[in-house]
Amino acid sequence: MKEYSSEEDIVAQLRVGNDDAFKFIFDQYYRPLTIFAMKYVGDVSEAKEIVQDFYVRLWARRADLQVRFSLRMYLYQSIRNACLNYLESSKVAQKRLKGYHVPLSTTDNALDHIVVAEQEEMLMRAIDNLPEKCREIFLLSRMQRLSNQAIADQLNISIKTVEGQISIALKRLLEWIIALIIFFL
Numbered sequence: 001m002k003e004y005s006s007e008e009d010i011v012a013q014l015r016v017g018n019d020d021a022f023k024f025i026f027d028q029y030y031r032p033l034t035i036f037a038m039k040y041v042g043d044v045s046e047a048k049e050i051v052q053d054f055y056v057r058l059w060a061r062r063a064d065l066q067v068r069f070s071l072r073m074y075l076y077q078s079i080r081n082a083c084l085n086y087l088e089s090s091k092v093a094q095k096r097l098k099g100y101h102v103p104l105s106t107t108d109n110a111l112d113h114i115v116v117a118e119q120e121e122m123l124m125r126a127i128d129n130l131p132e133k134c135r136e137i138f139l140l141s142r143m144q145r146l147s148n149q150a151i152a153d154q155l156n157i158s159i160k161t162v163e164g165q166i167s168i169a170l171k172r173l174l175e176w177i178i179a180l181i182i183f184f185l
Contacts (some may be wrong), residue, residue: 040083
C-alpha cells in the first residue's frame with residue numbers, strides 16, 4: 001500500500017477517486033471509529049453500521065470533501081454527528097435515553113470518547129499481535145467472559161493450558177503498556 005506524505009495528500013488522492021487512499025483511510029480508522037461510535041450508541045452492530053454508512057457516504061461525496069483542520073478530527077466529528085443523528089431518529093434509542101439531556105459541553109465528551117477509542121484501538125492492536133492460540137484464549141476469556149473451564153472444554157485443551165495462555169497474554173500486554181507509558185513520558 002502506498003505511503004502518504006501528509007493528510008492533505010491522502011485527502012487530495014481521495015478527492016480524485018484513488019482507491020488506495022480510501023483503503024488507507026478505511027484501514028487506519030475503521031476500528032477506532034467503530035469503538036468511538038459504540039461509546040455513543042452502546043451496541044457493536046449499530047456502531048459498525050453507522051461507520052460503514054459513513055464510509056459509503058465519504059466515497060460518494062469524495063469529490064466535494066472539505067477537511068478544514070485534520071482528517072482525523074473530520075472523521076471523528078463526522079461519526080459523532082452520525083451517532084447523534086442516529087440516536088435522535090431511533091425509537092429504540094429514544095426509549096433508552098428517556099430523560100437524557102445532552103451535556104452542555106459535548107466537545108469535551110467527544111474528546112474523551114476519542115481518547116478512549118484510540119486507547120482501546122491500541123490495546124486491540126497489541127492483542128492482535130499475540131500468538132494465535134494465546135489471542136484466541138485471551139479473547140474468549142476477556143471479551144466473551146467464558147470461564148477457564150468453558151474455554152478448555154470448547155477448545156478441547158486442559159485448564160492448565162488455558163491458565164498458562166491467559167498468563168502469557170497478560171504478561172505481554174503488561175509489557176506493552178509499560179513500554180507505551182515509558183514512550184509517552
